[in-house]
Amino acid sequence: MKVQNKVIVVTGGGSGMGREMVLNLLAKGATVIALDINKTALEETSALAGSNKEKLACYELDITNKEAVEQCVDKIISVHKHVDGLINNAGIIQPFVKLNELGYEEIERVIKVNFYGTLYMTKAFLPHLLTRPEAHIVNVSSMGGFLPVPGQTMYGATKAAVKLMTEGLRSELMDTTVRVSVVFPGAVSTNITANSGLGNPSMAASKENNSFTMLSASKAAQLIIDGMEENRYHILVGKDARMMDLLSRLNPGYAAKLIYSKMKGLLVN
Numbered sequence: 324m325k326v327q328n329k330v331i332v333v334t335g336g337g338s339g340m341g342r343e344m345v346l347n348l349l350a351k352g353a354t355v356i357a358l359d360i361n362k363t364a365l366e367e368t369s370a371l372a373g374s375n376k377e378k379l380a381c382y383e384l385d386i387t388n389k390e391a392v393e394q395c396v397d398k399i400i401s402v403h404k405h406v407d408g409l410i411n412n413a414g415i416i417q418p419f420v421k422l423n424e425l426g427y428e429e430i431e432r433v434i435k436v437n438f439y440g441t442l443y444m445t446k447a448f449l450p451h452l453l454t455r456p457e458a459h460i461v462n463v464s465s466m467g468g469f470l471p472v473p474g475q476t477m478y479g480a481t482k483a484a485v486k487l488m489t490e491g492l493r494s495e496l497m498d499t500t501v502r503v504s505v506v507f508p509g510a511v512s513t514n515i516t517a518n519s520g521l522g523n524p525s526m527a528a529s530k531e532n533n534s535f536t537m538l539s540a541s542k543a544a545q546l547i548i549d550g551m552e553e554n555r556y557h558i559l560v561g562k563d564a565r566m567m568d569l570l571s572r573l574n575p576g577y578a579a580k581l582i583y584s585k586m587k588g589l590l591v592n
């Protein structure tokens with residue numbers, strides 16, 4: 324679906340890839356509705372939109388709150404009349420510890436934001452999207468959704484759930500006007516660690532992690548929107564995601580070992 328003159332909702336529009344997608348969509352002539360739990364971050368996105376600001380609406384929303392999601396979706400549809408696209412991008416990571424050391428509070432938090440948040444938004448918008456001449460749902464998973472990243476086991480499990488939910492949805496909607504894509508970013512330079520309440524990554528961890536070159540959030544956003552316009556099934560973002568996607572299908576055991584050896588420095592213990 325071409326995004327020009329369409330109305331597109333982006334969750335997590337206050338920061339990182341979500342913010343850059345908002346700016347990219349506006350530049351392409353879309354009307355954008357940015358949602359985020361962080362109101363100040365949304366205001367910053369709005370300021371960055373410059374003269375495109377009139378085509379941007381921002382709403383504060385916690386996507387883990389089902390009732391709030393449903394109310395917000397009703398409000399968006401009544402104010403904006405129609406929505407053509409939904410990009411479920413908001414997400415958080417877990418503390419960089421092994422499952423054995425990860426508490427249930429942290430486990431539930433990451434499941435609620437990454438999986439239930441995506442589910443609530445999708446289910447709330449789907450009946451409306453099915454009435455549109457054409458529509459598109461884009462769900463952001465992760466390279467960690469098909470490959471185990473040390474210290475991100477539950478994060479990876481939520482992203483694997485997003486992957487399969489999205490793939491199932493695409494099949495179910497094949498005979499409708501709603502297209503569906505799933506995104507697998509590799510390492511992208513954003514503030515996700517701090518935004519997930521984990522402080523800043525340690526120098527040791529960043530150094531170890533540098534074996535993968537980080538993509539800028541604006542380049543990642545461009546690749547995602549291009550993939551959406553081309554109706555790609557899987558949108559692999561970055562050389563690392565493309566390479567590990569191939570390797571993990573050819574030799575999953577080797578791929579898991581490789582990623583462990585490259586990224587084990589991220590583990591806190």
Ligand SMILES: NC(=O)c1ccc[n+]([C@@H]2O[C@H](COP(=O)([O-])OP(=O)(O)OC[C@H]3O[C@@H](n4cnc5c(N)ncnc54)[C@H](O)[C@@H]3O)[C@@H](O)[C@H]2O)c1
Pocket residue numbers: 334335336337338339340341358359360361364384385386387412413414415416436440463464465466467507508509510511512513514515516518519540
């Ligand atoms: N940065 C990476 O390297 C990377 C890699 C793979 C996948 N991803 C995924 O890409 C997506 C975007 O990540 P990013 O790196 O741009 O992160 P980010 O932290 O810069 O942006 C995420 C945004 O989501 C918002 N958010 C968090 N919880 C929310 C909630 N409950 N309700 C509403 N908004 C909420 C945050 O406030 C933030 O503005 C996430 O789903 C992430 O898991 C990121």
